[in-house]
Amino acid sequence: MAGAAPTRLSSIYGWLLESKNGLGLLFMLPAAAFLLCFLTYPLGLGVWLGFTDTKIGRSGIFIGLENYEWLFDDPIFWLSVYNTLLYTTVASVLKFGLGLWLALILNQHLPFKNFFRAIILLPWVVPTVLSALAFWWIYDSQFSIISYVLMNLGLISEPINFLGDPNNARASVIAANVWRGIPFVAISLLAGLQTIPQSLNEAAALDGATPWQRFTKITLPLLSPIIAVVMTFSVLFTFTDFQLIYVLTRGGPVNATHLMATLSFQRAIPGGQLGEGAAIAVAMIPFLLAAILFSFFGLQRRKWQQGASD
Amino acid sequence: MSRQTISDPIAVNDDVQGLDQFSTLTRRLMVVYLPLAVFVFVLLFPFYWMAITAIKPDHQLSNYREYSPFWVVQPTLDHIKYLLFETSYPGWLWNTMLVSVASTFISLLASVFAAYAIERVRFTGARVTGLLIFLAYLVPPSILFIPLAFIVFQVGIFDSRLALILTYPTFLIPFCTWLLMGYFRTIPFELEESALVDGATRWQILTKVILPLAVPGLISAGIFAFTLSWNEFIYALTFISSSENKTVPVGVLTELVRGDIYEWGALMSGALLGSLPVVILYSFFVDYYVSSMTGAVKE
Numbered sequence: 001m002a003g004a005a006p007t008r009l010s011s012i013y014g015w016l017l018e019s020k021n022g023l024g025l026l027f028m029l030p031a032a033a034f035l036l037c038f039l040t041y042p043l044g045l046g047v048w049l050g051f052t053d054t055k056i057g058r059s060g061i062f063i064g065l066e067n068y069e070w071l072f073d074d075p076i077f078w079l080s081v082y083n084t085l086l087y088t089t090v091a092s093v094l095k096f097g098l099g100l101w102l103a104l105i106l107n108q109h110l111p112f113k114n115f116f117r118a119i120i121l122l123p124w125v126v127p128t129v130l131s132a133l134a135f136w137w138i139y140d141s142q143f144s145i146i147s148y149v150l151m152n153l154g155l156i157s158e159p160i161n162f163l164g165d166p167n168n169a170r171a172s173v174i175a176a177n178v179w180r181g182i183p184f185v186a187i188s189l190l191a192g193l194q195t196i197p198q199s200l201n202e203a204a205a206l207d208g209a210t211p212w213q214r215f216t217k218i219t220l221p222l223l224s225p226i227i228a229v230v231m232t233f234s235v236l237f238t239f240t241d242f243q244l245i246y247v248l249t250r251g252g253p254v255n256a257t258h259l260m261a262t263l264s265f266q267r268a269i270p271g272g273q274l275g276e277g278a279a280i281a282v283a284m285i286p287f288l289l290a291a292i293l294f295s296f297f298g299l300q301r302r303k304w305q306q307g308a309s310d
Numbered sequence: 311m312s313r314q315t316i317s318d319p320i321a322v323n324d325d326v327q328g329l330d331q332f333s334t335l336t337r338r339l340m341v342v343y344l345p346l347a348v349f350v351f352v353l354l355f356p357f358y359w360m361a362i363t364a365i366k367p368d369h370q371l372s373n374y375r376e377y378s379p380f381w382v383v384q385p386t387l388d389h390i391k392y393l394l395f396e397t398s399y400p401g402w403l404w405n406t407m408l409v410s411v412a413s414t415f416i417s418l419l420a421s422v423f424a425a426y427a428i429e430r431v432r433f434t435g436a437r438v439t440g441l442l443i444f445l446a447y448l449v450p451p452s453i454l455f456i457p458l459a460f461i462v463f464q465v466g467i468f469d470s471r472l473a474l475i476l477t478y479p480t481f482l483i484p485f486c487t488w489l490l491m492g493y494f495r496t497i498p499f500e501l502e503e504s505a506l507v508d509g510a511t512r513w514q515i516l517t518k519v520i521l522p523l524a525v526p527g528l529i530s531a532g533i534f535a536f537t538l539s540w541n542e543f544i545y546a547l548t549f550i551s552s553s554e555n556k557t558v559p560v561g562v563l564t565e566l567v568r569g570d571i572y573e574w575g576a577l578m579s580g581a582l583l584g585s586l587p588v589v590i591l592y593s594f595f596v597d598y599y600v601s602s603m604t605g606a607v608k609e
Contacts, residue, residue: 024433028423030420031423034479038476041461043449043457046453046456105345105346120350122357123353128559129562130581133577134357137578142372143371184603236450240452
C-alpha cells in the first residue's frame, strides 16, 4: 500500500512527459488556464448576469427574461441596434472599397513602395483613443480645420457642427472608423494581390480583356478567400467598436451614435445596472455569430462554385 | 486549367514589367499617383494636426485670423512640460509600459507552449483546440468587460495593474498562438525528428531547435501583443479607478479633459507622446509587423 501512491504518481508523471496526450495537456495548461478563467468563464457569467438584476456593489437575483423584456420596449436600445447596424454596414463597405482601391494602387510598380506600405499602416498602429482624440479636435465645433478650409474655399458660410447634430455625428464617427480601418484592409488585400500571378493578367490582356474585365474576372475571384477573412475581421471589430464612439460622442447627441457596446457600458458602469448592461452585451452575440457564419459559409460556397476539391 | 497556372512557380516569377507598357505617363499620374497622394494625405493628416497642435502656443490655437492654422510661428514645449511635470502623465506611461510588457511576456510564454502542442505534439483533439483558440480571438472585449469587472472585483484586484496584466492575455494568447502556429508550421519536421533520434527530449527540442528558428515569429507576436496591450481601452477604463493606476489612453481621456475647457495643446501632446512608443517599436520592426499581419490573415 505504501509504495502504491508514489508509483502511481510517477506513472502519471511519466504519462505526462512521455505520451503525446500528456505532453499536449501539459503544454496547453498555461494558455488553457488563462482562457478558461478570463474568457470562457466570464462569457458564461455574462450570459448569467443578463438574467439577473445585479447592480454595482450588490449581487442580484435571477429574474429570468425581465432584462430582455425591458430592453425590447426600450427605444434607446433599438436605436443603438439601428446605429450599430448602420455604423457597421456603411463603415465596412467604405473600408472594403477604399482599402481595395489602395491595395490595387500599392500593387502597381511604385518607387518607395515599402516606404508607402509602412507609413500607410500608421493609423492602424497608433492607439485608437489617441488618434480619436486628434479627430475630436479636427471635429471641434468652432475651430475645426475642415470647417476652416471649406469656409476659406467659400463652400460653407459657418462652421459645420460635426458632433452636435445627429446625422453629422453619425457620419463623423463613421469617417473616423473608416480612416482607422483602411490600412488593415489595404495591407491584407495587398498580400492577397501579390499572390496572383502577373501572367494571368497579361494573358487576359493579350486576349483583349479590358482592365475592368480583368479586375472582375481574374483579380476578384482569386482574391475572394482573403476578402472573406479580412471582412469577417473588419465587420466583427466594427460591430463591437467602443473606443472611437466613447472618445468622440459618448453616444450623443441624444443617443444618436450609441452603439450596442457603448450603451452596454453606459448602463452597466456609470449607470450601475450590471445585469442590464450584460443583457445588451449578450444581445450582440447573435449578430456576431451571424457575421462569422455568413463569411465562412459564403467562402465555402464560393469554393464549391469554383469546383475546388480542397 | 487556371489552377495549374497558379501553382506553376515559373509563372509567379514572370517578367516584372508586366502591363506597364500599356499605360502612358499622364494616365499613370491620374490613376496611380494622384489617388495615392490623396490617400497618404488623408491617412497622415490627423498625425500632422496632432503634432502641430502639441507645439503650438495657446494664443495661436484658436486664432485663425492672425495665424495660419497649418503651421506654427513660435513653437513651444510648454504643453509637453506641463504634461510631464504637472500631471500624472509620466505615471500613466509607466503603467502602460509595465502592463504591456508583463501581459506580452505572459502571453508569449503561454502561446509558445500552446502553439507547439497544437502544431507539433499533435495530441488527440489538437485540431479542435486550434479552432477553439481561433474562435477565442473573435470574442470581443466589449462583451466580456462586464462579467470580467465582476470577477476582478470579487477576486479583489479591482483598481490594480494586476487586473489588466491578467485580463489582457485573453485577447493576446489567442492571437499569438494563432500566429505562432503558422510560424511553427514553416519549420521542417525533419529537424525535430533527427533531434528525437539523437535522444533529445521534447523540452530540449523546443528550446534548442524550434525556438531559435522561430525568433522572427516570436518578434512579430511580441510586437503585436505589445501594440494591442498599449491600445487597449475598455478594460483599463472599467477596472481602474484611481489616477495613479491609469494607462495612457484612459488617463488622457478622463483626467485631461476637464469640463468645457479643452486644453487642446496638452491633449494633443498627450496623444502624441502616448503614440511614440508603439510607433518607434513599429518603425524598427515594420517588416515583421506587416508580414505577420498579412500572414495571419492568409493562414
